[in-house]
Every structure is written in C-alpha cells, then in structure tokens.
Amino acid sequence: MARVVVAVMPKPEILDPQGKAVLGALPRLGFTGVTDVRQGKRFELEVEGDATPDVLAAVEKMAETLLSNPVIENYTVSVEQADR
Amino acid sequence: MARVVVAVMPKPEILDPQGKAVLGALPRLGFTGVTDVRQGKRFELEVEGDATPDVLAAVEKMAETLLSNPVIENYTVSVEQADR
Numbered sequence: 727m728a729r730v731v732v733a734v735m736p737k738p739e740i741l742d743p744q745g746k747a748v749l750g751a752l753p754r755l756g757f758t759g760v761t762d763v764r765q766g767k768r769f770e771l772e773v774e775g776d777a778t779p780d781v782l783a784a785v786e787k788m789a790e791t792l793l794s795n796p797v798i799e800n801y802t803v804s805v806e807q808a809d810r
Numbered sequence: 811m812a813r814v815v816v817a818v819m820p821k822p823e824i825l826d827p828q829g830k831a832v833l834g835a836l837p838r839l840g841f842t843g844v845t846d847v848r849q850g851k852r853f854e855l856e857v858e859g860d861a862t863p864d865v866l867a868a869v870e871k872m873a874e875t876l877l878s879n880p881v882i883e884n885y886t887v888s889v890e891q892a893d894r
Contacts, residue, residue: 727845733852734852735852735854745853748853748876748877751876752872752876755872755875755876757868757871757872759857759858759859759865759868760855760856760857760858760872761811761856761857761858762855762856763853763854763855763856764853764854765851765852765853766851766852766853766854767849767850767851767852768817768818768819768849768850768851768852769829769832769847769848769849769850770819770846770847770848770850771844771846771847772844772845772846772847773843773844773845774843774844774845775843781843784841784843787841788836788839788841788844791839792832792835792836792839793832
C-alpha cells in the first residue's frame with residue numbers, strides 16, 4: 727500500500743480568481759508579506775502494492791486525463807509515506 | 811522570496827464526495843489498483859524574504875483561519891523551492 731499525491735495547479739499564465747481572493751483577504755485579516763497566492767487541487771491516491779514505475783506511469787496518465795485539465799493546469803506526481 | 815505550500819485535506823472521518831467521484835471514474839477509464847482517493851486543496855504562497863520560523867508561524871495562522879475549515883479539514887505547511 728502506497729500513497730501517491732497528485733498536485734494540480736493553474737498554469738502561471740492562467741488567471742486564478744480563487745488565489746486572488748485569498749491574496750486580497752490576507753491584509754484585511756492582518757497578514758502582510760505575501761506577494762502572491764495560487765490555489766490548486768491536491769489528490770491523495772491509495773494504491774495497492776508499492777509505488778513502482780508502472781504504478782507512477784499509470785497515475786501520470788490519470789492526472790493527465792481525469793485529474794487535471796492540461797490546457798490550463800500543470801500537475802506533479804509524488805510518492806508519500808502512507809502512515810503520516 | 812520563498813514559496814510556502816499549504817495542503818488542505820478533508821479529515822479522514824469526513825465524507826469526500828469529490829474523491830469518491832474520482833475513485834468511481836477510474837475503473838471506467840481502465841485504471842485499476844487504486845483503493846481510495848481523497849481530494850483537497852493546495853495553496854502556493856509567495857512570501858517576501860526567507861521562510862523564517864516567524865513567516866511559517868504566520869502561514870500556519872493563515873491556514874487555520876482562512877485557508878482551511880479546521881472542523882472538517884487538516885492542513886500541512888511546507889517550504890518549496892521557488893524556482894521549479
């Protein structure tokens with residue numbers, strides 16, 4: 727059993743209204759020093775067995791076809807300890 | 811300039827309909843071997859200067875008060891290289 731994490735973020739050139747809303751709210755809540763905020767998605771997948779290269783290749787494919795919209799989003803795939 | 815990442819995930823005991831929808835879609839797309847999917851949010855914050863303990867403490871506070879709902883979500887704060 728392994729946990730594979732897929733992070734999906736809007737591409738840099740894509741407007742991110744949710745991130746901008748957070749950025750605008752920070753000073754009103756007394757937080758300073760943050761110059762930009764981007765909001766994306768995070769998926770945690772539990773997979774059978776170990777995170778072999780084959781498994782990671784399959785997750786890459788899932789990220790590309792189901793979890794992200796490659797026109798407007800970038801994704802990264804990483805492996806995480808399952809028992810955190 | 812540093813990039814601080816806040817990951818916000820639904821607590822294990824909280825229903826996650828988005829994650830379940832992804833889990834249900836995977837076999838229909840030909841993907842097998844995934845036993846669970848959880849969907850959460852990821853925030854990338856660009857902060858002035860370095861990610862000092864003070865900065866990270868402030869981001870923890872942002873995560874608790876603005877970026878997550880502590881009743882139903884857990885969050886983790888981590889530092890990332892800005893130039894990836």
